[in-house]
Amino acid sequence: MTITSIFLFSTLLIFKGFTKVAANPDETKLLEQLFLDLTIDEVVNRSNGLIVNEPWASEYVTAIREKRYGDAIWARHHLIGDIQNGTFPEVNQTISQAIEQDAIGYRTYYPEQYSNALAIYANTSNADTRTDILNLISNAKAETVSEMEKRVTYGIKCSADHLAYRSSCYRLLELMSQAKSYIGDTRRGYTYMSCHLRVGPYGGGTGDVTYHTAHLVARLIEEQCSRCPAHCDAIKVSGYSPRNSGHRKICLSSKEDGCFQVVTETDGRINI
Numbered sequence: 694m695t696i697t698s699i700f701l702f703s704t705l706l707i708f709k710g711f712t713k714v715a716a717n718p719d720e721t722k723l724l725e726q727l728f729l730d731l732t733i734d735e736v737v738n739r740s741n742g743l744i745v746n747e748p749w750a751s752e753y754v755t756a757i758r759e760k761r762y763g764d765a766i767w768a769r770h771h772l773i774g775d776i777q778n779g780t781f782p783e784v785n786q787t788i789s790q791a792i793e794q795d796a797i798g799y800r801t802y803y804p805e806q807y808s809n810a811l812a813i814y815a816n817t818s819n820a821d822t823r824t825d826i827l828n829l830i831s832n833a834k835a836e837t838v839s840e841m842e843k844r845v846t847y848g849i850k851c852s853a854d855h856l857a858y859r860s861s862c863y864r865l866l867e868l869m870s871q872a873k874s875y876i877g878d879t880r881r882g883y884t885y886m887s888c889h890l891r892v893g894p895y896g897g898g899t900g901d902v903t904y905h906t907a908h909l910v911a912r913l914i915e916e917q918c919s920r921c922p923a924h925c926d927a928i929k930v931s932g933y934s935p936r937n938s939g940h941r942k943i944c945l946s947s948k949e950d951g952c953f954q955v956v957t958e959t960d961g962r963i964n965i
Contacts, residue, residue: 893942
């Protein structure tokens with residue numbers, strides 16, 4: 694009798710443990726493509742190396758199941774990464790600002806998915822405590838593509854000339870200012886040994902950049918544009934983010950004057 698009881702108890706424990714990871718078929722699919730971009734199954738089972746923050750992961754799952762979509766979106770933005778007092782510290786942007794920026798982009802570039810998401814959010818539970826987030830999303834104003842490109846896009850292009858030692862550029866990035874103040878009418882952001890961070894001319898209808906933004910862009914150039922030319926003695930770097938009507942050109946290379954380099958390839962773009 695004792696053995697039978699132990700067997701039944703063990704079976705119940707195994708079954709209980711299984712139900713924690715066995716997902717409802719609907720929970721393996723995204724509810725919508727935009728703001729709730731992790732499935733319940735991904736979060737519960739930590740799929741594909743997903744590392745999450747608690748209690749936000751549990752809140753995300755519970756809120757979706759209870760149809761509290763504003764709460765779920767708020768939890769989603771805390772679920773991964775480092776959030777400090779509702780702010781992304783690396784870009785000094787609040788969660789609400791990030792959501793609004795994304796909503797504008799989605800409404801501009803993905804109107805069908807945006808409308809589908811709003812239709813789902815319209816049925817949020819009365820228990821939802823963050824309906825302000827849903828209102829923020831639904832009130833987003835669409836922009837033209839040119840406005841979106843002008844506002845936040847920083848394309849990264851790599852160059853084969855004016856190569857600086859990567860070690861010098863790495864040290865430059867450690868030492869240079871990351872202040873939120875604008876660079877203003879200077880052209881030189883910072884110099885260390887063979888590496889120079891420079892920006893394009895100031896004014897003339899072109900938006901300025903802060904030292905903080907220049908540092909983020911330069912960091913991406915250092916990461917994406919590192920190369921070892923034939924017979925080189927060390928890894929070197931040269932690249933830039935082109936000027937547009939929204940921001941000045943940003944260059945990281947051995948070039949001590951100007952800010953012009955020959956393009957070899959386009960390595961990507963970032964939004965700041």
